[in-house]
Amino acid sequence: MTQTQNDQAQNNQTQSGAVPANVRLGENNYGKAEVNLMKVFRDSPRHEIRELQVRVGMVGDFDAAHAQGDNTDLIATDTVRNTIYGLAKEGFKSSPEEFGKELIAHFVKTGPRVTGAFAEFTEHLWERVQVGGEGHQHSFARQMPKRTARVEGDGQTFKVTSGIEELYVLKTTNSGWEGYLLEERFTTLPETNDRVMATFVTAKWEYGREDVDYDAVWQQVYTQIQETFTDHYSPSLQNTLYLMGQAVLTRCPDISRIWFRMPNKHHLKYNLERFGLENNNEIFHVDPEPYGLMEGWVERA
Amino acid sequence: MTQTQNDQAQNNQTQSGAVPANVRLGENNYGKAEVNLMKVFRDSPRHEIRELQVRVGMVGDFDAAHAQGDNTDLIATDTVRNTIYGLAKEGFKSSPEEFGKELIAHFVKTGPRVTGAFAEFTEHLWERVQVGGEGHQHSFARQMPKRTARVEGDGQTFKVTSGIEELYVLKTTNSGWEGYLLEERFTTLPETNDRVMATFVTAKWEYGREDVDYDAVWQQVYTQIQETFTDHYSPSLQNTLYLMGQAVLTRCPDISRIWFRMPNKHHLKYNLERFGLENNNEIFHVDPEPYGLMEGWVERA
Amino acid sequence: MTQTQNDQAQNNQTQSGAVPANVRLGENNYGKAEVNLMKVFRDSPRHEIRELQVRVGMVGDFDAAHAQGDNTDLIATDTVRNTIYGLAKEGFKSSPEEFGKELIAHFVKTGPRVTGAFAEFTEHLWERVQVGGEGHQHSFARQMPKRTARVEGDGQTFKVTSGIEELYVLKTTNSGWEGYLLEERFTTLPETNDRVMATFVTAKWEYGREDVDYDAVWQQVYTQIQETFTDHYSPSLQNTLYLMGQAVLTRCPDISRIWFRMPNKHHLKYNLERFGLENNNEIFHVDPEPYGLMEGWVERA
Amino acid sequence: MTQTQNDQAQNNQTQSGAVPANVRLGENNYGKAEVNLMKVFRDSPRHEIRELQVRVGMVGDFDAAHAQGDNTDLIATDTVRNTIYGLAKEGFKSSPEEFGKELIAHFVKTGPRVTGAFAEFTEHLWERVQVGGEGHQHSFARQMPKRTARVEGDGQTFKVTSGIEELYVLKTTNSGWEGYLLEERFTTLPETNDRVMATFVTAKWEYGREDVDYDAVWQQVYTQIQETFTDHYSPSLQNTLYLMGQAVLTRCPDISRIWFRMPNKHHLKYNLERFGLENNNEIFHVDPEPYGLMEGWVERA
Structure with missing residues (x-):
């Protein structure tokens, strides 16, 4: 326990005049929301793009963080963001749904306290700009409807x-x-x-x-x-x-x-x-x- | 069955070349959303106001409406709106939560097919305009946080x-x-x-x-x-x-x-x-x- | 002058302890905003639609209304709304720009104090739903870009x-x-x-x-x-x-x-x-x- | 002229089959918008905060950039953002209005082609959280109305x-x-x-x-x-x-x-x-x- 945690533990006992209610943590999750990602597929001059807004939430044994302010073994939400961009490079070859499976498997494997996760996606849709009746190679215009996806699981x-x-x-x-x-x-x-x-x-x-x-x-x-x-x-x-x-x-x-x-x-x-x-x-x-x-x-x- | 319903039933059978999948209606509800209501309490010159955005959803036996287009005994969503304003006059003496109970009890009682309902509220908060250090009798300024409430039940x-x-x-x-x-x-x-x-x-x-x-x-x-x-x-x-x-x-x-x-x-x-x-x-x-x-x-x- | 206006005039003189600053009305306009209108052209089974959000502002001699609270000869903003829908029926045969000219000419002619007006439009664009490679007769899907127009004038x-x-x-x-x-x-x-x-x-x-x-x-x-x-x-x-x-x-x-x-x-x-x-x-x-x-x-x- | 600019100049002449219209640049400006800045004044344990959304636009001799794609001596909009944060540290001692004057004077002085600028601010207002009837030293709650300011000038x-x-x-x-x-x-x-x-x-x-x-x-x-x-x-x-x-x-x-x-x-x-x-x-x-x-x-x- 760091000094800060000691102070914190003491705070918890003394800050309220009344005897604190006997409480426990219920269902909970944490992660990163509104991570805006674009992947450009440049394998040929006819580029493809996918744009996602991503939220990842992790579930697991987070009692100490909540009740004692003990962050040991927690994945920072900043890391969640970095990971979404990093795995988008290594994976994300097809659909958001498959990318969601990759993300969840990663967080369950990497986070010592993580037992499951969910990934939520809003995909912005783009169509090729029409020039002379043909879709352009690398120019796109945003469309109105959006595609969504949600994946949850334990990594398996x-x-x-x-x-x-x-x-x-x-x-x-x-x-x-x-x-x-x-x-x-x-x-x-x-x-x-x-x-x-x-x-x-x-x-x-x-x-x-x-x-x-x-x-x-x-x-x-x-x-x-x-x-x-x-x-x-x-x-x-x-x-x-x-x-x-x-x-x-x-x-x-x-x-x-x-x-x-x-x-x-x-x-x-x-x-x-x-x-x-x-x-x-x-x-x-x-x-x-x-x-x-x-x-x-x-x-x- | 009206002529329209007959046509409709026929439509259902013929519009798709393939044999339709064998389906059924799952969990469902319908009602009216974003009903914006203000009630002014004028019992004394010091008026009170409450402003609610209301959504009411009803659940019950709505299979015929969905599967056959048979609207018999359905409460129109326009009626739901009228009712929210009407019951706000007759009831709604205290909190949105109590108003929610009144609304649900009403719809369960009134709708032949309704077995339950929920009412959701977003209350916009207003404070009295300060004039010379005093709150004004009938002038108000909108505040930022909002109060919410949700009530669901079977009427009992x-x-x-x-x-x-x-x-x-x-x-x-x-x-x-x-x-x-x-x-x-x-x-x-x-x-x-x-x-x-x-x-x-x-x-x-x-x-x-x-x-x-x-x-x-x-x-x-x-x-x-x-x-x-x-x-x-x-x-x-x-x-x-x-x-x-x-x-x-x-x-x-x-x-x-x-x-x-x-x-x-x-x-x-x-x-x-x-x-x-x-x-x-x-x-x-x-x-x-x-x-x-x-x-x-x-x-x- | 009505009794209300008399009271009002008196109010203006007495409500502030200090001598009121000597002021005048500058550039001003009033009208109705966010009037949402759809017109369906049903001349043939292949319907056409146009959806506009309209704002109309009128300019003219509105000094008495501002300074004395004297509404004589003012067009109510409720009337502006009614007029937009009414003239949409009688006119609005082609573009929002031409409709804007009709609206302005009307308000200048109708309002005893109106010397000019502007009309602003945001047009929501709809494309026909594609069924089997053909655009449907009367079904449409909303598109993302919007068309805008602004017309101002004195009626001539x-x-x-x-x-x-x-x-x-x-x-x-x-x-x-x-x-x-x-x-x-x-x-x-x-x-x-x-x-x-x-x-x-x-x-x-x-x-x-x-x-x-x-x-x-x-x-x-x-x-x-x-x-x-x-x-x-x-x-x-x-x-x-x-x-x-x-x-x-x-x-x-x-x-x-x-x-x-x-x-x-x-x-x-x-x-x-x-x-x-x-x-x-x-x-x-x-x-x-x-x-x-x-x-x-x-x-x- | 760089090779890219040469290519660009050539592009301008050849990309359209028709003879291009004879055009010129009219009134214009460029800069950075929605720069979200918070400054905390920590001179005493009773902190003060100001939160601004800032837009800066510069005007000047930008013809070459527009017509020839020649960026020589242009201030990058990324630099505009950096500058807003940097000058917020060195200046911004009182109001957004005074901060606007500092920003404009800086850009006119720094940009070889800049002859004037404007700065627009939306200030989010915060009040101290009340604890036992007292405003807290360093905790704040967001209020609803916003303060705005706009400053424009030539630096003098x-x-x-x-x-x-x-x-x-x-x-x-x-x-x-x-x-x-x-x-x-x-x-x-x-x-x-x-x-x-x-x-x-x-x-x-x-x-x-x-x-x-x-x-x-x-x-x-x-x-x-x-x-x-x-x-x-x-x-x-x-x-x-x-x-x-x-x-x-x-x-x-x-x-x-x-x-x-x-x-x-x-x-x-x-x-x-x-x-x-x-x-x-x-x-x-x-x-x-x-x-x-x-x-x-x-x-x-």
């Missing part, structure tokens, strides 16, 4: 979750909301069978096997969600959510279940009749809030 | 969680980081026993009983977290997190456990020696990212 | 400015920064002739004539900025800014001058040599701040 | 603008909106003489002299704006804006004029009558957008 086995964020889709017709509970004190909304439906899709999914081509699956899900959004009359966001899940599970046998969060970004038909104008579903107020919010898993039966 | 029993967000505290000395794992390939950080420590505290806590003065407890926790932040030499954010938890559990017997998320908002001593200048812990780069991130529960033993 | 003549926001482009090579002032006390940056260059382009331009196809010009500028970004070795963002301006003015004869704000979103080569690893421009820290910031006009000589 | 003379941002104030009564233009096609808003008025004040002011105690004046303005907000019946935000300006100019003889941007953060009385409930100005929807927006200068007559 891993639980992988992949996802999509900020996919904002809208349809101007072929959607409605009818047949709900109408005779209720606070219900004033009229039924409609033609409205604008817009949602900002967040999705995440889990896998039924370990050996997955995560990049290929992500593309399939991304495409399927958009296609299903277009292919039916939607009586509710709930039904569209379910059909998206069904279609993804049909298309992607590796996926065991999928979750969606779909806010209903209301496009309210503006009341123009007050001004002697008709509004044939042409003029809408895009209401930023509040929004209906639907969340749900779709699973294999 | 409730699980309550309260919290604090965006409490940004900083100390210019009496903090260090030493004794950690140094002999490690990716470790370059030097030890220090005098640094700036800054963190953006998020806390949430649970209760050991149902009959609680939530407003009074919140003030105690808010005060205690700040006091503990000042009262010891901090060898790590982990230790400060633990001491904060211990102090809160000592002061507040109603609380059963408390969780903190504490990012280490790094204030990096800027390297001025390159320019022939000394930097005696005076000049810091306030780094927005990455940050160390500590999360943990402190519980009664 | 207008000054139009068009722009682009949030165009985030990056090149992995063919960029450097050399030959700058090196012998300077605070200069530590080494020269490089191969770096990642990334910038978040904001551009705005003015026109040399009134009769312009604003939509067509916007597409040309948007394309040209990206093409110029790719087509040269960049010795500095300043030079790239200039070349972009030159190329736009060459391509678009209607444009009189163009302004760019280009932050240098630094991608810092991470120091891996400390860990015995080479970093051949592969692993970068994407630094969120600080950033170099270049702003400039390019004009016809 | 300076124009200083100071300001406030994000001061969110609200009053629950003693405000109305009546007597405006009612007989108008798009006007539907009813008059009221009792409403909630809320605004997010942005203010900036200029000075009539050079030798000013900027810190003292800032405190006076900050206090006065809040006091004036409370002290009168407000018939409009415009009138309150004017009265605030008048009161500030009365209190602070050093200020020559002051500008306000005051959005009207609408608190809309929720329509509870539909549900058989009275709403006596108790229950409000806090509408995030759109908002009325008032901007204006108040000047000495």
Whole structure:
């Protein structure tokens, strides 16, 4: 114990007039968040890039650090950052999901007190700049939706979750909301069978096997969600959510279940009749809030 | 079944060339988010105000809505919004936590398919404008930290969680980081026993009983977290997190456990020696990212 | 003068112990901001949509309102909002720029005290969802860059400015920064002739004539900025800014001058040599701040 | 000219098939933005802190850099960042305004091509953590409003603008909106003489002299704006804006004029009558957008 730790231990006993409550450390983790990393693959003149925002959290036997201020054998969070960049050079050959496995295996092996870890990724997507109808060799433009991934494990086995964020889709017709509970004190909304439906899709999914081509699956899900959004009359966001899940599970046998969060970004038909104008579903107020919010898993039966 | 539902059912069968996967609905909820509500208590000329951002999610038997597009007996999310404002008038006499119980009881009672619900609150805090050393009767200025609450239940029993967000505290000395794992390939950080420590505290806590003065407890926790932040030499954010938890559990017997998320908002001593200048812990780069991130529960033993 | 105004006038004289400073109203405007509008063009089954965030500010003789609290003949900001939606129905057949002219002409004509106005627009861009290689009839996905416009005038003549926001482009090579002032006390940056260059382009331009196809010009500028970004070795963002301006003015004869704000979103080569690893421009820290910031006009000589 | 510059010059001539437009560089500047700096004053155990976000832009003869890619004698933006931290150590003894003058004088003196500069500051405000009714020696909590400053000059003379941002104030009564233009096609808003008025004040002011105690004046303005907000019946935000300006100019003889941007953060009385409930100005929807927006200068007559 260093002198500092001695002082600290004494502090713990004396700083409060009252007898301290008898407490213990519960579930906990620590690590580094918002590590922004770009890897450029320069094997050929046609460069590839991947940009990740990474968070790594470690779990293990951290009681002494919390209760006694004893940092012995702790990995500094600064080291976590260095490691993310270092292993990105040595590994990270394919997907964020595989990179997550590499990171977790490393921290469990390196940290004397670390028994497990998780790695969370937000991937910013870039497309090649188009010049004369061709994608440029080394110039890129940022796209809007984001790819997400989370891996957790003990270094031997891993639980992988992949996802999509900020996919904002809208349809101007072929959607409605009818047949709900109408005779209720606070219900004033009229039924409609033609409205604008817009949602900002967040999705995440889990896998039924370990050996997955995560990049290929992500593309399939991304495409399927958009296609299903277009292919039916939607009586509710709930039904569209379910059909998206069904279609993804049909298309992607590796996926065991999928979750969606779909806010209903209301496009309210503006009341123009007050001004002697008709509004044939042409003029809408895009209401930023509040929004209906639907969340749900779709699973294999 | 309406004609629309018939069409919809048919759509479900035919839109995909492949045989659809056999799926079912998993855990799910729906409701309204970001309902922004202010209540003014005008019983005397000295007005009181409370401003809440509310989200309500309902759970129950929503299979038909998801799988068949059958909305029968569903509460519209528009109705959820109306209800939040309506019940704020009839109820909401004290804390967001008690208002949450009122909302949940209402939705379980009103929705034929609703078996439970949760209500989440972010409360914006306002202080009276000071005029000549006195708080004004009806003028207020917004404060920075936010109060949070989450209540969930089946209408009879409730699980309550309260919290604090965006409490940004900083100390210019009496903090260090030493004794950690140094002999490690990716470790370059030097030890220090005098640094700036800054963190953006998020806390949430649970209760050991149902009959609680939530407003009074919140003030105690808010005060205690700040006091503990000042009262010891901090060898790590982990230790400060633990001491904060211990102090809160000592002061507040109603609380059963408390969780903190504490990012280490790094204030990096800027390297001025390159320019022939000394930097005696005076000049810091306030780094927005990455940050160390500590999360943990402190519980009664 | 109403009773309220009388009280108010008296208030103005008595509320401060000191003799009030002799003051007057300077340049001022008022109106409505963040009016979120979507217009759906449903003339054929292949719908078109435009989504605008609108701000309108009016200028004129508003002295009585400010100094005496006399609102006579003022247009309410609520009316400004209603008008934006109403005129979107009656007009807004083509570009935001033309819609801006309609709005300004209306407010100058309608407001007894209004002598001029400005309208500012941020247009959110949507692309058709691709299904089987075809753009869908009525389903859209939000894109990242935004289109901007500002029109001001007295109802007869207008000054139009068009722009682009949030165009985030990056090149992995063919960029450097050399030959700058090196012998300077605070200069530590080494020269490089191969770096990642990334910038978040904001551009705005003015026109040399009134009769312009604003939509067509916007597409040309948007394309040209990206093409110029790719087509040269960049010795500095300043030079790239200039070349972009030159190329736009060459391509678009209607444009009189163009302004760019280009932050240098630094991608810092991470120091891996400390860990015995080479970093051949592969692993970068994407630094969120600080950033170099270049702003400039390019004009016809 | 280096080889790179030669290549570059050639590129400029050949990359476009068309004859390039004859262009010139217009108004321009470059520098570093979002430099986050904290200075700790440790002269006594009662530490003081100031936290600034700084942007510096330089103007001068930068034609060669833009048009030819010739960086000779340019100050790197990395150097700008280093300088801000370095001069914060050597100078920055009092206000951001004075620090701005130091920065500008330095860059004009140091940069062979620099003829002027501006420095913009956003200061984050911190208050001492209260422990037992006393402010702590070295522990602080972040406050909500921000202080701003902008200085520009040629190194000899300076124009200083100071300001406030994000001061969110609200009053629950003693405000109305009546007597405006009612007989108008798009006007539907009813008059009221009792409403909630809320605004997010942005203010900036200029000075009539050079030798000013900027810190003292800032405190006076900050206090006065809040006091004036409370002290009168407000018939409009415009009138309150004017009265605030008048009161500030009365209190602070050093200020020559002051500008306000005051959005009207609408608190809309929720329509509870539909549900058989009275709403006596108790229950409000806090509408995030759109908002009325008032901007204006108040000047000495």
